[in-house]
Every structure is written in structure tokens, then in C-alpha cells.
Amino acid sequence: MQYQILRVNATKFLGTDVEQAARDLTEQVNRAMREGWRPQGGLAVEGFKGGAHHYLFQAMVKD
Numbered sequence: 001m002q003y004q005i006l007r008v009n010a011t012k013f014l015g016t017d018v019e020q021a022a023r024d025l026t027e028q029v030n031r032a033m034r035e036g037w038r039p040q041g042g043l044a045v046e047g048f049k050g051g052a053h054h055y056l057f058q059a060m061v062k063d
Contacts, residue, residue, distance in 0.1 A: 001061055001062065001063055002061065002062040002063075003040070003059065003060070003061055003062075004032075004037070004059075004060050004062075005057055005058070005059050005060070006025060006028045006029060006032065006057065006058045006059075006060060007055055007056070007057050008021045008022075008024045008025040008028065008055065008056045009021070009053065009054070009055055010047070010054040010055060010056060011052065011053050011054050011055075016047070016054045018054070018056075021054075021055075021056050022056060025043075025056045025058060028058075029058055029060070032060050035062075036062050036063075037060040037061065037062045038060065038061055038062070039058055039059070039060060040059040040060060040061045041059055043056060043057070043058055044056070044057040044058070044059075045057075
């Protein structure tokens with residue numbers, strides 16, 4: 001079994017754009033699924049109030 005983590009940076013020049021980051025991650029997940037990968041668990045979000053970086057993560061597995 002193979003494992004990978006997809007990551008999208010939601011940090012933009014002036015703040016964050018979580019909606020765009022979610023769309024970008026959705027595209028990555030759909031592309032990976034077409035290649036035989038499956039999502040493992042739910043979406044993970046990392047970021048701290050006032051922090052410099054915010055990310056969305058999705059773990060993927062492939063047999």
C-alpha cells in the first residue's frame with residue numbers, strides 16, 4: 001500500500017482564501033482518485049489565528 005498527503009496553502013498575499021484552497025484541494029483529490037488513490041480519513045486544516053501560513057491536507061492511500 002502507498003500513502004501520500006496532498007497539501008494546499010490557503011495563505012494569500014493579504015490574508016487567507018480558504019474557499020479557493022478548498023477548490024484547489026478538491027481538484028488534487030479528484031485527480032489522484034482518477035489515478036487509483038483513495039482519500040483516507042477527513043480533511044485536516046492547519047493554521048493559527050494571526051499565523052503566517054494556513055494549509056489544507058488530505059491523506060490518500062493506494063493499493
